[in-house]
C-alpha cells in the first residue's frame with residue numbers, strides 16, 4: 001500500500017458516528033429495472049430523511065442522469081485522474097439525492113494506478129460524513145466491475161423479472177458471486193410482475209434452482225408491479241415516486257425504502273463505506289501487502 005493510500009484509509013478509520021450503508025443493485029440481465037429500482041428507492045429514502053448517494057456504475061449508458069434529465073459534465077474518471085474533486089462531479093437529483101456519474105473511467109477500476117486508487121479512497125472517505133446510504137447501480141452482465149461492486153457492498157439486491165433469461169442470468173451472477181467472491185446472501189426484487197403472487201412465483205423459480213445447486217440465502221425484499229406510469233414518468237424525465245407517488249410501483253419502491261431503513265446498521269466505524277472502497281480497489285498485489293500486516 002502506498003503512503004497516500006494508507007493516509008486515505010487512516011482518514012476513514014478515524015472515529016466517526018456516521019454509519020454508511022452500501023447497497024449494490026445488480027441483476028445479470030439488462031433492462032430488468034435496476035436503474036428504476038436504484039433511483040426511485042433512493043428518492044423514497046430521501047423522502048424519509050436519509051441522505052442518499054447513487055453511484056451510476058451502469059457504464060457507458062449513463063442511465064441515471066439521462067433518466068433524471070441531468071447533464072453530467074464530469075464523472076468519476078475525472079476524480080480518478082485528479083482533474084476534479086468528488087464533490088464537484090456529484091449531481092443533485094430530486095429530494096437532494098447525490099448522483100456520481102461513472103462512465104468509461106470507472107470501467108478500468110481494476111487497472112487503476114496506485115495514485116488513482118489513493119484518490120478514490122480519499123474521495124469516498126470524505127463522502128461518509130455527507131451521506132447515510134450509498135446505492136450502486138451496476139451494469140448488466142457479470143463483468144469484473146459488476147462483481148467487484150457487488151462483493152464490496154454490504155447488501156446485494158438482485159432485480160429479476162419474469163423472463164427465462166432474467167432467471168438464468170440472475171442465477172449465473174449469484175453463482176459466480178457465491179463461488180468466487182464470497183457473497184452468500186442476496187436480496188431479491190421481483191420486478192414488472194402482474195400480482196404479488198406472480199412475484200412470489202418468480203422468487204420461487206429462482207430459489208428452486210439456487211437451492212438445488214448453490215449454498216446461498218435468498219430473501220424476497222420487494223415485489224414491484226408492472227406499472228405504465230413508470231414509462232410515462234420516464235418520458236417526462238420525472239421519477240414515478242415523485243410524479244405518481246400513489247401508483248403501485250411507487251408504493252413498492254417506498255416499501256423497499258422502509259425495509260432498507262430497517263436493515264442493521266453496519267457495526268464498523270464509518271459504516272460499510274471504508275470496507276466498500278478497500279475491497280473495490282483491492283488488487284492481488286495489495287492483498288499480498290495486507291497479508292503481511
Ligand SMILES: Nc1ncnc2c1ncn2[C@@H]1O[C@H](COP(=O)(O)OP(=O)(O)OP(=O)(O)O)[C@@H](O)[C@H]1O
Pocket residue numbers: 027029030031032033034035036037058061063139140191192193224225226227228230231234249
Ligand atoms: N415496474 C416496472 N413497470 C413498468 N416498466 C418498468 C418497470 N421497471 C422498469 N421498467 C421499464 O423497463 C425499462 C428498463 O428499466 P431500467 O432502465 O430501470 O432497467 P436496467 O436494468 O437498469 O436496464 P440496463 O440494463 O439497460 O441498464 C425502462 O423503460 C423502465 O421504464
